[in-house]
Amino acid sequence: MKIALIGYGKMGKAIETIAIAKGHEIVLRVNSQNLLEKKHLQEAEADVAIEFTGPETAYTNILKCFEANVPVVCGSTGWLEKLPALKAVCLEKHQAFLYASNFSxxxxxxxxxxxxxxxxxxxxxxxxxxxxxxxxxxxxxxxxxxxxxxxxxxxxxxxxxxxxxxxxxxxxxxxxxxxxxxxxxxxxxxxxxxxxxxxxxxxxxAHSREGFASGAVIAAEWLKDKKGIFGMKDVLSL
Ligand SMILES: NC(=O)c1ccc[n+]([C@@H]2O[C@H](COP(=O)([O-])OP(=O)(O)OC[C@H]3O[C@@H](n4cnc5c(N)ncnc54)[C@H](OP(=O)(O)O)[C@@H]3O)[C@@H](O)[C@H]2O)c1
CATH class of the missing domain: 3.30.360.10 (Dihydrodipicolinate Reductase; domain 2)
Structure with a gap:
């Protein structure tokens, strides 16, 4: 699976380690010095994006993934007030979105x-x-x-x-x-x-970030070919 990492901080790097160990490829790494553009996702032919940036940037980054037709797993917290609007865009544009306040x-x-x-x-x-x-x-x-x-x-x-x-x-x-x-x-x-x-x-x-990172990769594997709005409850069949 080709993964775009949107946010390459503590979580992005922990996700990269686990994804590579599972045989996935990281085709794009985005941080504050290298902002996300729709064409980056398209040129990288990403199967899925994993977004861990922060409260100010998550909403715009996810919209760019929708524009590029790339399913997106998001773990950024602190932007919940915009979640209903984002879910509406996801459904309207027939995209795939999975949010979890905690992936472990x-x-x-x-x-x-x-x-x-x-x-x-x-x-x-x-x-x-x-x-x-x-x-x-x-x-x-x-x-x-x-x-x-x-x-x-x-x-x-x-x-x-x-x-x-x-x-x-x-x-x-x-x-x-x-x-x-x-x-x-x-x-x-x-x-x-x-x-x-x-x-x-x-x-x-939590003893480390590994549980969050591993859960995010499992969520990305699960979301890859789906459309709609999901959470970890769906991934884990809880
Ligand atoms: N859901 C979960 O299970 C879970 C678990 C842990 C953390 N989180 C959340 O995940 C988020 C990230 O946490 P973290 O610990 O990885 O934070 P972090 O170490 O500060 O990393 C944030 C990353 O986002 C990048 N970034 C900032 N603005 C950006 C923008 N406009 N476009 C693209 N990238 C941008 C930063 O770039 P630079 O490197 O250039 O600064 C950095 O690489 C937080 O909201 C945190 O609460 C969620």
Whole structure:
């Protein structure tokens, strides 16, 4: 498979290592000094693009992939407000798009555990819930995309929480997400339900970027000949 790497930073390089080890070819590497153009993707005859740049650049890069008729796997976080508009363009132009706030298999299993726990807690009003996420200091967005996904999953079931806030809070309808930035820290997410009687905590700790990179390559292999909008749930059949 011919892969275009859009974003050649920590994640782009980790993805390259895994993709090459699996026998794929990297036909294009794009960074801030070498911006993406439609013709680059066409000349490189990319089968699929993997986009890991950041919050400011993801939307435009993905549109360029659509223009070049190249399926795109995107892991950039912090641009969720534009996701509905991008999905509409994808469907209108009959393109293929796969977004995941987190590509690791373990986190996607953690998502399912989170949803089930939230379902069980839906009627247990004696429990409050909060979240903590820990990442490296270069991370541009807070809270993490993964934390937002987890918060939305909780609020979808636990209706006594109506919005998340990226701070401590005393308002019972708010779900606090506390963001800590320390080095080195590939990513930890901790959800705690607390009552006067006991606490229940679930934690996912990434040991390295390898899980994200490997999941992104698996997603690209899966997306290559498809059309439509997908997530890791589809790739992993969860
Ligand atoms: N979904 C997941 O599983 C997952 C996991 C980890 C990280 N992420 C997210 O992935 C994104 C990238 O993370 P990272 O750790 O790899 O960041 P990074 O090390 O800062 O790398 C970002 C890369 O994007 C490039 N870039 C910046 N602006 C660009 C533009 N306009 N066009 C093309 N390339 C551009 C940078 O170029 P230069 O090298 O020239 O600066 C750099 O190569 C972040 O949003 C992060 O939160 C997602």
């Amino acid at each position: 298999v373990g986190v996607n299993i953690f998502f399912e555990i989170n949803k089930r726990l939230a379902e069980l807690m839906a009627g247990q009003n004696q429990y409050d819930v909060m979240m903590e996420e820990i990442h490296h200091t270069q991370k541009k967005d807070a809270p993490s995309g993964t934390a937002i996904t987890l918060a939305e999953q909780i609020m979808d079931k636990v209706h006594r929480k109506t919005q998340w806030v990226n701070a401590e809070t005393i308002k019972s309808a708010e779900l606090p997400i506390l963001s800590k930035r320390i080095d080195p820290a590939p990513g930890t997410h901790i959800i705690t339900y607390t009552s006067d009687i006991d606490d229940i905590t679930i934690t996912h700790t």
